[in-house]
Amino acid sequence: MNKVIAIYPGSFDPPTNGHLDLIARGSKIFDELVVAILRNPEKNPLFSLAERRVMLDALTADFTNVRVDTFDGLTVDYATQVGASAVLRGIRALSDYEYELQMALMNRKLRPELETVFMMPANQYSYLSSHLVREIAHLGGSIKGLVPEMVEERLREKIEAEKIDAVLKK
Numbered sequence: 192m193n194k195v196i197a198i199y200p201g202s203f204d205p206p207t208n209g210h211l212d213l214i215a216r217g218s219k220i221f222d223e224l225v226v227a228i229l230r231n232p233e234k235n236p237l238f239s240l241a242e243r244r245v246m247l248d249a250l251t252a253d254f255t256n257v258r259v260d261t262f263d264g265l266t267v268d269y270a271t272q273v274g275a276s277a278v279l280r281g282i283r284a285l286s287d288y289e290y291e292l293q294m295a296l297m298n299r300k301l302r303p304e305l306e307t308v309f310m311m312p313a314n315q316y317s318y319l320s321s322h323l324v325r326e327i328a329h330l331g332g333s334i335k336g337l338v339p340e341m342v343e344e345r346l347r348e349k350i351e352a353e354k355i356d357a358v359l360k361k
């Protein structure tokens with residue numbers, strides 16, 4: 192039987208425990224899962240592409256059927272390039288649904304044979320997003336339990352560096 196390859200595309204800025212929960216779930220149902228970080232020059236990411244890749248490589252090292260890659264252009268084109276037949280996306284709350292449905296249906300219009308598979312992360316991550324993690328970290332709140340320790344550490348370093356930069360620019 193053919194291997195079922197799925198891609199899990201996203202910004203992962205930074206990777207959260209919600210992302211890792213979904214990667215763990217996806218790795219159980221797909222033969223191969225490619226975590227695909229979007230190279231998006233329009234967004235102004237906190238972490239560079241290389242930093243996100245290094246973090247995700249380390250965080251997924253224990254999953255034998257998961258690998259990390261970067262891509263640009265259309266998700267459907269990247270999926271074809273790596274031989275994927277499915278796109279994995281997480282749905283946390285009803286509020287995600289509209290945007291996710293729009294993307295899934297547009298991707299289906301572009302590439303009808305590519306299926307989008309939605310999975311729900313564990314309940315404790317249903318309110319978690321990279322955007323909120325960045326905001327809380329910048330404002331000095333605790334992000335313990337929301338991101339892996341390695342990401343917590345990198346965030347702390349990044350924010351310290353930004354503060355030093357701001358002082359030097361004054």
Ligand code: PNS
Nearest residue numbers: 200201202203229264265266294297298
């Ligand atoms: O983590 P995000 O930011 O919610 O991920 C969004 C992502 C990367 C899945 C989406 O922006 C995407 O697929 N971008 C690639 C360009 C593309 O294919 N656009 C058309 C989507 S219908």
